[in-house]
Amino acid sequence: MKPLFFLSLILAILTSCSQNKAPETKHHSDFHFAEVNKSTFERTELVYIPIYSDIYYIDSKHTFSLTATLSIRNTSFKDSIYLFSIDYYNSTGEKVRRYNESTLLVKPMESVDFVVENKDDTGGVGASFVVEWGAAKSEAQRPYFQGVMIGTTGQQGISFTTEGVVIQK
Template sequence: MNYSSLILWVVSALLLLSCEQEVSETEYLPSENYNYTKVDFDVLEKRQKIYVPIYSDIYVFSGSKRFPLTATLSIRNTSFTDTMYVGKVDYYDSEGNMTKAYLDEPIYMSPLTSVEFVVRSNENIGGAGANFIVDWGAKSRTKNPVIQAVMIGESNQQGISFVTNGIVIEEHNNGSGE
């Protein structure tokens, strides 16, 4: 390979590398384009408050070191026909202090849609005893949504991931006396 061919090859390689788009971390975050709505939760026929355990970090090495995790809360409308409403998605730390309200007003979820909320591993809030409290409701006695959290983390070629399920801690059904 002569000198001019080498220069041409290097320039071509540099041009190709400069054409690659830089991808920001936020391009892979879930959409925050929620469908906001005005709805009076007190008149909804079915309402629940769901507790979802979150582990923003876990202890390793006999409890001497923390392993940071990213947590994704997933809310999935399981109905083929009914819209559901999410009124609150609040994040609490291990001491029971609310650290973040993810919604300013209720959102609606069409049938079979999903929404996500993320606690990044570098946020350093929550701890091993953190949780989300989710208030949801529907105009009819629809199927319960699936509300889960997925925690994932990696460090030094060590990875961990697991899922927690939300549990109903409060329920109201208008017209049933409950």
């Protein structure tokens, strides 16, 4: 009788755990794509966001791997923004990859994010994103660009943020 009780208990625990699934993250297939003529936009900017896929600790020979997230938040209640290019660069200034194949539409108060996984060391300590964005109206509110880095090893953890800066209007 005891083995049947324990088997039932284990099944109940497993079933209850599977019902509490974490929310799914947004995948590229969930983005809104748009075909637009960039030259018709009244406002376009190039924004630089520092990202650290790893960071030095102890000395210049030891690095701590991080997961980095680029978060782009449309802060307008009424205007959409458009992301023409989202490019990831490494420490030597070489473009590693482009995160979008076509223009992304970001609706009012919507946010999109792009992840550089912990095991991806192609960026290095001096990695960055450069994002070209635009809006139909010149008075459109600038989106908020933020890098969020986090890493854990054993019981050691580190997290910090960076902000984007406009490098070209």
